[in-house]
Amino acid sequence: MRVIQKNNNYIKKHRKFPILGTTPEQRLQLEIDSLLLLQKQYKCTCGKNAKHFPELKAVNFNKITITNQGLSLNLIKDKIEIYEPIKQFECIHENLKRCKIKYLDPKWTNICINESGDISLIDFEIVVINNEPISLELKELDKKYTYSEIRNKLYKIFLKRT
Numbered sequence: 001m002r003v004i005q006k007n008n009n010y011i012k013k014h015r016k017f018p019i020l021g022t023t024p025e026q027r028l029q030l031e032i033d034s035l036l037l038l039q040k041q042y043k044c045t046c047g048k049n050a051k052h053f054p055e056l057k058a059v060n061f062n063k064i065t066i067t068n069q070g071l072s073l074n075l076i077k078d079k080i081e082i083y084e085p086i087k088q089f090e091c092i093h094e095n096l097k098r099c100k101i102k103y104l105d106p107k108w109t110n111i112c113i114n115e116s117g118d119i120s121l122i123d124f125e126i127v128v129i130n131n132e133p134i135s136l137e138l139k140e141l142d143k144k145y146t147y148s149e150i151r152n153k154l155y156k157i158f159l160k161r162t
């Protein structure tokens with residue numbers, strides 16, 4: 001397996017245009033809220049003792065500094081072997097459910113793998129927290145998927161790429 005992980009933090013800039021009826025400022029807030037909730041109630045139950053989500057390090061105006069979680073699936077060219085991926089996706093799912101974060105942006109660029117084979121989920125701009133969608137578009141999207149369907153979708157995307 002050849003996955004390069006930079007240990008340094010990285011600064012995330014948010015896209016400026018509206019997405020699903022949300023402003024960039026609202027999406028930044030959703031991401032901050034999600035990461036803080038996950039940090040507070042985090043438990044890794046898959047046996048890897050991994051960090052499956054980025055840690056929020058700083059907030060500066062329209063930018064946040066978060067930990068680097070490795071490479072996204074779209075950037076990994078080699079065939080990779082990952083320890084118990086089903087358990088890892090279940091662990092991610094359990095954390096999201098515990099924190100009541102419905103993750104509505106499942107795609108290969110948002111799934112990362114580090115050099116230890118830890119799977120993580122990044123990019124929390126398109127989410128519904130605590131069953132309270134902040135736009136009508138998010139409300140519609142939220143209705144389409146259950147927590148379990150999101151987990152299955154993430155796992156399917158992962159399988160296609162590995």
Ligand SMILES: [Zn+2]
Pocket residue numbers: 043044045046047048049050052088091092
């Ligand atoms: Zn875990």
